[in-house]
Amino acid sequence: MAITLRQTDPGFEERFKAFLGTKREASPDVEATVRTIIDEVRARGDAALIDYTQKFDRADLSTLGIAVARSDIEQAYKQADPATVEALRFARDRIRSHHERQKPRDDRYTDALGVELGSRWTAIEAVGLYVPGGTASYPSSVLMNAIPAQVAGVDRIVMVVPASGGVINPLVLVAADLAGVSEIYRIGGAQAVAALAYGTETIAPVAKIVGPGNAYVAAAKRHVFGTVGIDMIAGPSEVLVVADGSNDPDWIAADLLAQAEHDVSAQSILITDDEAFGKAVEDAVERQIKLLPRAETAAASWRDFGAVILVETFDAAIPLVDRIAAEHLELAIDDAESFLGKIRNAGAVFVGRHTPEVIGDYVGGSNHVLPTARSARFSSGLSVLDFVKRTSILRLGPDQLKALAPAAIALAKAEGLEAHGRSVAIRLNM
Amino acid sequence: MAITLRQTDPGFEERFKAFLGTKREASPDVEATVRTIIDEVRARGDAALIDYTQKFDRADLSTLGIAVARSDIEQAYKQADPATVEALRFARDRIRSHHERQKPRDDRYTDALGVELGSRWTAIEAVGLYVPGGTASYPSSVLMNAIPAQVAGVDRIVMVVPASGGVINPLVLVAADLAGVSEIYRIGGAQAVAALAYGTETIAPVAKIVGPGNAYVAAAKRHVFGTVGIDMIAGPSEVLVVADGSNDPDWIAADLLAQAEHDVSAQSILITDDEAFGKAVEDAVERQIKLLPRAETAAASWRDFGAVILVETFDAAIPLVDRIAAEHLELAIDDAESFLGKIRNAGAVFVGRHTPEVIGDYVGGSNHVLPTARSARFSSGLSVLDFVKRTSILRLGPDQLKALAPAAIALAKAEGLEAHGRSVAIRLNM
Structure with missing residues (x-):
């Protein structure tokens, strides 16, 4: 049995905070x-x-x-x-x-003073x-x-x-x-x-x-x-499913279990505005678990880290979604696009009722290496950007150097870096 | 006195390797x-x-x-x-x-199968x-x-x-x-x-x-x-100046000293194809050091970590430049653009004889937080990208799910993840 949190309950904030802070993995000192x-x-x-x-x-x-x-x-x-x-x-x-x-894309341009700037990407x-x-x-x-x-x-x-x-x-x-x-x-x-x-x-x-x-x-x-x-240190996987009562509880339960079967430390969370639907999903989870070869793993994950969060409206769910900052976020609700526009923190979003997260694991085309353990607040999934680096480029002629010199020399002086100022001034016979 | 390395000397490779491996900073166990x-x-x-x-x-x-x-x-x-x-x-x-x-820029598109994919950036x-x-x-x-x-x-x-x-x-x-x-x-x-x-x-x-x-x-x-x-753990600063004999030795010496005055662990390196010019720069460094308020710091940096590397041709210098992977690279040579096109690893490049690195420290417009200690081989200077993160977006309709399902289910099965397969199959009554 996963825990149930009701946003309108007194004490919700405290319980939600504790839930967010739950450590799902031991960190042995190796x-x-x-x-x-x-x-x-x-x-x-x-x-x-x-x-x-x-x-x-x-x-x-x-x-x-x-x-x-x-x-x-x-x-x-x-x-x-x-x-x-x-x-x-x-x-x-x-x-x-x-x-x-x-x-x-590389960038190279000349500004109003004639200074050339650029960024060049190389593998x-x-x-x-x-x-x-x-x-x-x-x-x-x-x-x-x-x-x-x-x-x-x-x-x-x-x-x-x-x-x-x-x-x-x-x-x-x-x-x-x-x-x-x-x-x-x-x-x-x-x-x-x-x-x-x-x-x-x-x-x-x-x-x-x-x-x-x-x-x-x-x-x-x-x-x-x-x-x-x-790259980022990967933690155990997690999914957050935001679903209304129009979904088939079996579909949503299957999605929660696809995450739970990974690892006893995996986490599956459902946010819904429909208490009866939440209950139906929990029942479906219990039924489906029994069919799985990895039933024991999935059951442990759901029991220890699973959660059903009940909200009054999906708008009220937005700050919760951002605080959870899930690796995988499924939006199985009517106006999923508008909801997507309002949230900020998620590794990958799976939009609509026909986009189970598992498609992203294999054949969607997007990357399945995604930020776990709330790190979507500050980091991104793996991409081409992780395998390139940027060199910045600056090019001045004598006129540009003359135009920029006074401010550079003033700042060097203010920072007590005399040789910095000299390396500019010496080129201008200043 | 900085060390001198001559690329054509027997034993150069060994000495260069040792030079690259020099630790410039103690790492106290705190x-x-x-x-x-x-x-x-x-x-x-x-x-x-x-x-x-x-x-x-x-x-x-x-x-x-x-x-x-x-x-x-x-x-x-x-x-x-x-x-x-x-x-x-x-x-x-x-x-x-x-x-x-x-x-x-955000990206959102629909592929040939009708699958919607996207990347959205948020601060x-x-x-x-x-x-x-x-x-x-x-x-x-x-x-x-x-x-x-x-x-x-x-x-x-x-x-x-x-x-x-x-x-x-x-x-x-x-x-x-x-x-x-x-x-x-x-x-x-x-x-x-x-x-x-x-x-x-x-x-x-x-x-x-x-x-x-x-x-x-x-x-x-x-x-x-x-x-x-x-962000990256910043190490002591460094500059690599690639300069031919047509430069004023005093200008180049001033650039080397601008780096050296930062810190006794800073590093200034000159690569030149002109031995007499290299000597002239060293003489200029000794002359100019005496004029600096931070003479002691600059002298220690130049003595302990400074280097003059003599090459036969600038083309021969390219692999050395890439291996040094300098935080700052100045190109004070005739065909600087063509040289720039051939190198791969550098935090920032300052092109031409009128672009002292110091301009980039203050008023060039590019960022002065750059990868040190050879980390330009795998990382970039600070940029807007360090303050945003990307959420990937996937959206399928029933037809797209049907098209992608067989491969997803096959891979889930091959990985022993039955519940993964089920979360796809259940939506298709498979």
């Missing part, structure tokens, strides 16, 4: 372990990778090889179900088309893509992380994925190949992050590391941040 | 102290801010007030030199015009701006951090600045006012970062924190990352 692993990889390179992989993944890279070979990828295609490979291709093409529109040279092992080894996530990098024009897209017991999900290799990944290594954990950041004999270092991972991976990324760039 | 400070501010709010400010800044906020009042700002205008205020206004207007061009609601105290309390940096936030449409721009001995540089207050800062608090250090991230009785929390600071501030930002967004 800092010391991670530091040792990173130091070892920096000191001993490939040898450390082989040792840690033997220990943590029970795989012998001294015989398997650190790098995945072309023949391994061919083999993966043979092992994969052809219909699934076709679905991956379909998803790949849709994701690519959408991301093509995200490429930023990051090499990017590392972390792919978790085991059940969280999702081929769709490989597409979502690699395609924006490819569209951006990244030269080297370097994937790491732990081979638990020597095995990598063949669909992960196929997805990597379809998405233009250029190198794949059979490593995971903090040791893989260290190898990407600092390089080893086999692996040339990259400039940025993206992709989800466990607590060790997250701590390692935090640790190497600065030496390389990193 | 983690434990910072953690305590953050915990204290979370637990005791304003009272902790008052205690820490008494201890670290020798200022009594219980009488001064945590918040800077409007009358304090009026007073600052009266104390400030009118010509400097005019220069700040001039800089403000130029910075604002340039940043107006950086506003990202972050509240942003914290850290301004260091003491000699590093630069009014120009206030403009550079606050104006992009204002242009982005951030509602609350919250500035914190330590008041050492109770005093804040009046020009910092004036710059904040000119740049549209909405709240100012007399606090600094890790306690200010904690207050911005978690809020206190007086200070409402923000969603993102930007601005440079010392090791404590950097560690605190790293610590609260996730709860709020942060």
Whole structure:
């Protein structure tokens, strides 16, 4: 049973605040372990990778090889179900088309004083893509992380994925190949992050590391941040469904469960203005849970973190939606577009009754790597922008320098930076 | 004396690598102290801010007030030199015009299948701006951090600045006012970062924190990352000047010194194809240093981190320039535009002999908050994009859902996510 919060109840604000503040994930202190692993990889390179992989993944890279070979990828295609490979291709093409529109444009112009200014975007040279092992080894996530990098024009897209017991999900290799990944290594954990950041004999270092991972991976990324760039630290997934009483409760329940099945720490929230509908959805959730192979996970998530929030009007829901700042927001209400126009914080919005969030996970075309745990208040989903960087350009002639010099020199002086002023003045014989 | 590296020397690669790897700043382990400070501010709010400010800044906020009042700002205008205020206004207007061009555009379109996709940009609601105290309390940096936030449409721009001995540089207050800062608090250090991230009785929390600071501030930002967004951790400043023998050695020396005077950890590098010119610049540096009020700082920076790199041709310099990935790159060579077209990694490029980097520090219009310590390989200078976030939008009708369903269901199944498949199938009576 999820909790129910009624906006008009006295004490709602306090309960809602507590709900927002709920920590859904333990953060084990793995800092010391991670530091040792990173130091070892920096000191001993490939040898450390082989040792840690033997220990943590029970795989012998001294015989398997650190790098995945072309023949391994061919083999993966043979092992994969052809219909699934076709679905991956379909998803790949849709994701690519959408991301093509995200490429930023260069800008170069001359202002009224004749000063030339500009911004130029270039791709990051090499990017590392972390792919978790085991059940969280999702081929769709490989597409979502690699395609924006490819569209951006990244030269080297370097994937790491732990081979638990020597095995990598063949669909992960196929997805990597379809998405233009250029190198794949059979490593995971903090040791893989260290190898990407600092390089080893086999692996040339990259400039940025993206992709989800466990607590060790997250701590390692935090640790190497600065030496390389990193993406957001991903938390457990969440969906917020805003739905009126005209929906089929079974559809909405299915959407809530699609999120809940991910992880016991996932979160599904329903906001509705119709108490009877809310109850009907809860009943449908209980019925449907029993049909799921991952019933236990979904039930735990719904029980511990699920919520039904009752509002008088959807207008009154807007500040709540913005405070929740959900990774995924479904709007299954009549005037969804107008509601969309009024909200500010959400990773991705799924508009209307025929847009289940799951479409965005796979084949919508938009990216499924989205800000979790309320970070949509300040950050965005993964995009081409994460794989490019901007260089600003300034160009003056003697006249422009003369025009700008007095203010520059005045400010340099005010800041006590004499040499700053001189570097301008010396060009004007001032 | 800076070091000299000659690209054609045997052993150059090794020496260049060592040069690139030189750590210019100690990273003291302040983690434990910072953690305590953050915990204290979370637990005791304003009272902790008052205690820490008494201890670290020798200022009594219980009488001064945590918040800077409007009358304090009026007073600052009266104390400030009118010509400097005019220069700040001039800089403000130029910075604002340039940043107006950086506003990202929303995108909404319908693809061939009738699927509606989109990206919508919205401003972050509240942003914290850290301004260091003491000699590093630069009014120009206030403009550079606050104006992009204002242009982005951030509602609350919250500035914190330590008041050492109770005093804040009046020009910092004036710059904040000119740049549209909405709240100012007399606090600094890790306690200010904690207050911005978690809020206190007086200070409402923000969603993102930007601005440079010392090791404590950097560690605190790293610590609260996730709860709020942060900008890059700023390192010491650097300039790379690429110059041929046609330059006046005194001009180039002045540019190298403008960087060196910032900080003993600052770095100035000259790449030239003309050995005699390189020598002349070194001589000019030695001559000019003596004229500077900050001679000692500049001399230490030039001695410890300065470098002259001799190349045979400027084409041969391109890979070196990309590997250095300088925060500031000056191109004082004949065909600077063509060189610019060939390089990839630089925070900002100053093109031609009449564009000293200092213009970009103050009045060029572009931002002076730029990626340091080789991070231009993967990140960009501060811009309007740092104060907005993107929500992706997806909208399907029944026909579109039908068209996308088979691939989505196939992928959900392949990933073992049954409830994902169900949330699509249930809408199609599949």
